Amino acid sequence: MRVVVPFATEMPKTRLGGVLTDAEREAFARAMLSDVLSALDATDHDPELLATDPVESDVPVTVDDRPLTEAVNAVLASSFETGAHEAVAVVMADLALATPRALQNLFAADGDVVLAPGRGGGTNALLVRHPAFRVDYHGASIRDHRRAAEQVGATVREVDSMRLATDVDEPADLVEVLLHGSGQSREWLREAGFDLDVTDGRVGLARDGTPVETN
Ligand SMILES: Nc1nc2c(ncn2[C@@H]2O[C@H](COP(=O)(O)OP(=O)(O)OP(=O)(O)O)[C@@H](O)[C@H]2O)c(=O)[nH]1
Numbered sequence: 368m369r370v371v372v373p374f375a376t377e378m379p380k381t382r383l384g385g386v387l388t389d390a391e392r393e394a395f396a397r398a399m400l401s402d403v404l405s406a407l408d409a410t411d412h413d414p415e416l417l418a419t420d421p422v423e424s425d426v427p428v429t430v431d432d433r434p435l436t437e438a439v440n441a442v443l444a445s446s447f448e449t450g451a452h453e454a455v456a457v458v459m460a461d462l463a464l465a466t467p468r469a470l471q472n473l474f475a476a477d478g479d480v481v482l483a484p485g486r487g488g489g490t491n492a493l494l495v496r497h498p499a500f501r502v503d504y505h506g507a508s509i510r511d512h513r514r515a516a517e518q519v520g521a522t523v524r525e526v527d528s529m530r531l532a533t534d535v536d537e538p539a540d541l542v543e544v545l546l547h548g549s550g551q552s553r554e555w556l557r558e559a560g561f562d563l564d565v566t567d568g569r570v571g572l573a574r575d576g577t578p579v580e581t582n
């Protein structure tokens with residue numbers, strides 16, 4: 368199985384711009400990427416990056432600066448056309464809570480297409496075994512992927528996983544990393560001064576002791 372991790376190097380995580388500087392967003396995106404690659408490595412699969420620009424990495428890097436959908440579909444086409452792979456997994460680089468067990472559950476699920484929905488309608492990870500299936504990211508992509516699978520006659524399974532459903536896009540997602548993370552992502556936030564702000568029974572975010580707006 369080919370395991371691909373898409374990674375946009377320029378201006379990552381812009382939705383975190385309200386709480387992180389540009390440089391902090393780049394560093395945090397790399398910390399999350401490192402956690403995802405470590406979790407994949409522990410599943411005995413050899414992940415590779417699909418990056419928009421050349422990046423330093425311990426894993427193989429394919430550079431493709433086309434938009435996400437085009438770049439991933441090129442990987443699907445080349446993987447199935449050459450017959451080199453019987454399956455392709457695409458795991459997003461911002462799944463800071465992903466564990467080897469959560470990823471193995473995705474890989475072990477049957478079905479021609481296995482989807483890991485993200486909150487808010489995204490597709491945080493998927494596994495493709497059907498050579499005609501193609502992705503269509505952004506804009507409630509989980510619906511698009513269910514439809515795309517149906518259109519090519521592929522069976523669809525979905526994995527119900529808190530850890531794979533949590534992609535770190537918004538400031539509120541940083542609370543989840545502090546609560547449930549255990550890798551470099553959580554460590555980076557702690558070293559940057561972030562902590563939980565538990566007030567009146569609600570769990571929020573603080574930085575250097577000052578509450579951070581997450582709405
Ligand atoms: N190769 C590649 N990866 C991408 C592209 N766009 C996003 N990604 C990656 O796909 C994952 C999910 O995308 P987003 O959540 O939109 O990430 P992002 O673009 O950094 O976040 P925002 O700037 O807040 O939209 C992230 O790990 C990105 O690095 C792209 O055009 N090409």
Ligand SMILES: C[C@H](OP(=O)(O)O)C(=O)O
Binds near residue numbers: 491505509
């Ligand atoms: C990649 C994209 O992420 P989102 O834009 O939903 O955060 C998607 O999951 O379709």
